Structures are given as C-alpha cells and as structure tokens.
Amino acid sequence: MPTSKNAATGNSNNNVIPFVADGEFYFSYGVQAFQKRNFVMAVKWLKKAIEKSPREPLYACQLAVVHTEQGSYHKANQLLTEVLSVFGKEYVDCYYLIANNYAHLGLFKDAKKYAETYLAKTQQGDFKEAAEQLLELVTSLEEDDEDEWTLEDEDELLIYQETALHHIQHQEWEEAIALLEEMMQMFPDYTAAKHEYTYALFHHGDEKGAIELEQQWLEQQPDNLHSHVNLAIFYKERNDARSDDHIEMVKKIFPIHDHQKLYIAQALTRTGHYREACERFQSIRSKDVKRTKNFYKWHSIASYHTGKPAKALHLWEEGCKKYPELSEEGGPWNAS
Numbered sequence: 001m002p003t004s005k006n007a008a009t010g011n012s013n014n015n016v017i018p019f020v021a022d023g024e025f026y027f028s029y030g031v032q033a034f035q036k037r038n039f040v041m042a043v044k045w046l047k048k049a050i051e052k053s054p055r056e057p058l059y060a061c062q063l064a065v066v067h068t069e070q071g072s073y074h075k076a077n078q079l080l081t082e083v084l085s086v087f088g089k090e091y092v093d094c095y096y097l098i099a100n101n102y103a104h105l106g107l108f109k110d111a112k113k114y115a116e117t118y119l120a121k122t123q124q125g126d127f128k129e130a131a132e133q134l135l136e137l138v139t140s141l142e143e144d145d146e147d148e149w150t151l152e153d154e155d156e157l158l159i160y161q162e163t164a165l166h167h168i169q170h171q172e173w174e175e176a177i178a179l180l181e182e183m184m185q186m187f188p189d190y191t192a193a194k195h196e197y198t199y200a201l202f203h204h205g206d207e208k209g210a211i212e213l214e215q216q217w218l219e220q221q222p223d224n225l226h227s228h229v230n231l232a233i234f235y236k237e238r239n240d241a242r243s244d245d246h247i248e249m250v251k252k253i254f255p256i257h258d259h260q261k262l263y264i265a266q267a268l269t270r271t272g273h274y275r276e277a278c279e280r281f282q283s284i285r286s287k288d289v290k291r292t293k294n295f296y297k298w299h300s301i302a303s304y305h306t307g308k309p310a311k312a313l314h315l316w317e318e319g320c321k322k323y324p325e326l327s328e329e330g331g332p333w334n335a336s
Contacts, residue, residue: 022052024049060083167200169293233271261289293322
C-alpha cells in the first residue's frame with residue numbers, strides 16, 4: 001500500500017496537462033508583433049504558425065501582409081498566389097493584396113488585372129473602395145508610361161533635369177530659370193518643369209509672379225499635387241496662413257511610388273508638419289530613395305524637431321558622408 005505522500009504525488013502528476021503550442025498560439029504572437037511594427041518577430045512567429053498549421057490560409061495571408069510592409073512585394077505575392085491556388089473562392093481579398101503589391105513594384109498592367117479580378121469576384125468586399133481607387137490610379141499611370149518618348153528624347157530630358165536640379169540645389173536661380181524656360185519649350189508634356197520654374201522664380205525674388213502662375217494652374221487642375229506643394233511652401237515662407245489650406249490637401253495624398261512619398265515628406269517638413277513628415281519618411285522602402293541628399297537632409301530636420309536629436313544627427317552625418325556639401329548647411333537645427 002503506497003504512503004500518503006506517494007499517493008498525493010501520483011494524483012498530482014495525473015492532473016498535469018502538458019502545454020502544446022499550436023498554430024493559433026504562434027499566430028496571436030505574430031499579430032501582436034505586427035501591431036507593434038516589429039516585423040522581424042512577426043515573421044518569425046507567423047512562420048512557426050504556418051509550420052504548425054500549414055493548411056490554415058489566414059496565417060499565410062498575414063505573413064504576406066508583413067512582407068508587404070517590409071517592401072518584400074515578390075515574397076508577399078508568392079504566398080498570396082499559393083493561397084489562391086488552394087482557397088481561391090474563400091480568399092478573394094488576395095486578388096486585391098496582389099494588385100497592391102504589383103502597383104508598388106510599378107507593374108501596372110498586372111496590378112490592373114488583379115484589381116479588376118477582385119472587383120469582378122466580390123460585390124461588397126472589404127477592399128472594394130480601395131480597389132476602385134487603385135484601379136483608377138494604375139490606369140492613369142499606365143497611360144503615362146505609354147507616352148511616345150524616343151530614347152534620344154529621354155536622354156536629353158534627363159540631362160536637362162539633372163542640370164536644372166543642380167542649379168536649384170545650389171540656389172543658382174538665374175541659371176535654373178533660363179534652363180527651365182528652355183525645357184518647357186522643348187518638352188511641353190513634362191509638366192514638372194513648370195513647377196520647378198515657379199519654385200526658382202519665387203526664390204529669385206518674383207514671389208508674386210510665381211504664386212499667380214501656380215494659382216492659375218491649380219484652377220485648371222484642382223488636385224494637382226505640385227501646385228499644392230509649391231503654394232504651401234511659398235505661403236509658409238511668407239508667413240501666410242493660406243499655406244495650411246494647401247498642406248491639408250497634400251496630407252490627403254498617399255502615393256505608391258517612393259519618390260513621391262519623399263516629395264510629400266519634404267513638403268511637410270518645410271511647412272513645419274514634422275510629425276506627419278516623419279511618418280511619411282518611415283513609409284519609404286526604396287534603398288535608392290533613402291540614399292538621396294533630400295532624404296538625409298529633410299528626414300534629419302523632421303527628426304530633430306520631433307525630439308529625436310540622436311537620430312537627426314545620425315542621418316545628417318550619413319548624408320554629409322555621401323554629400324559633403326551638406327555639411328555647409330550647418331546641421332538639422334538651423335538648416336532650411
């Protein structure tokens with residue numbers, strides 16, 4: 001007959017229920033990490049969830065969303081395509097997510113095809129409005145890509161662009177104005193030139209003329225991003241409250257391309273909207289864009305004004321290594 005101690009021990013062991021982590025357990029941790037924007041840990045947990053439950057498509061879809069946030073659009077689409085091949089009817093949202101990733105990659109025809117497929121397969125899907133907006137955007141971008149530029153025209157335009165940018169960055173306003181006037185004559189379809197022209201005109205001293213031109217163009221195209229950005233900056237530099245009206249319009253625009261994201265982040269910084277600017281800088285994925293002078297300069301300034309001096313100094317020092325002329329501007333605390 002066992003002793004009372006052994007009996008108690010035996011009963012205790014019989015009541016122990018071993019913990020076995022299943023896919024849902026790892027998935028919950030993956031979602032928590034994703035919500036905290038800790039994408040490395042999110043990927044780790046979600047991969048474990050998929051290992052435990054390989055037939056659960058929700059886990060693969062969530063991992064694809066994380067890859068999208070990381071800028072790994074091809075990885076995301078590979079996962080989503082696999083889900084569609086097995087669970088296509090139940091997971092039609094994958095078509096929209098794939099379309100969105102293709103748009104980020106600049107593959108507008110593929111983005112258009114998947115957005116149209118998504119809309120055809122669902123009447124009231126969660127992404128219906130977003131898919132319609134995406135479809136409208138990629139259709140217009142696809143049309144822009146079809147402009148009949150010859151290679152010689154493109155090479156010549158690129159030379160003009162780089163030269164004009166050099167003059168603007170070095171505040172050589174007369175040279176910039178003369179070159180941009182020539183560009184507007186030679187490349188009338190390259191609309192960015194006229195906005196660069198008003199920018200140079202304003203800083204050369206003809207503030208009234210620059211503002212009048214931008215207002216005139218804005219009446220013709222009320223949603224023109226370049227006009228709203230320039231007017232926001234012009235009015236801000238004149239301490240005119242009308243700057244706020246234009247920057248509010250800019251805040252509503254969330255472009256796909258990282259160059260445009262940088263353009264908006266820079267405008268937000270220059271008009272004193274530093275917190276929103278930092279959010280836009282953080283959304284940029286392209287390594288090429290992150291290595292530009294404007295990225296280092298304006299991200300550094302925005303970081304400094306949001307109480308992050310260490311980050312600001314790091315960005316500024318990295319920028320100075322690649323662009324020594326940046327050091328002449330003094331630092332993020334007094335640059336403009």
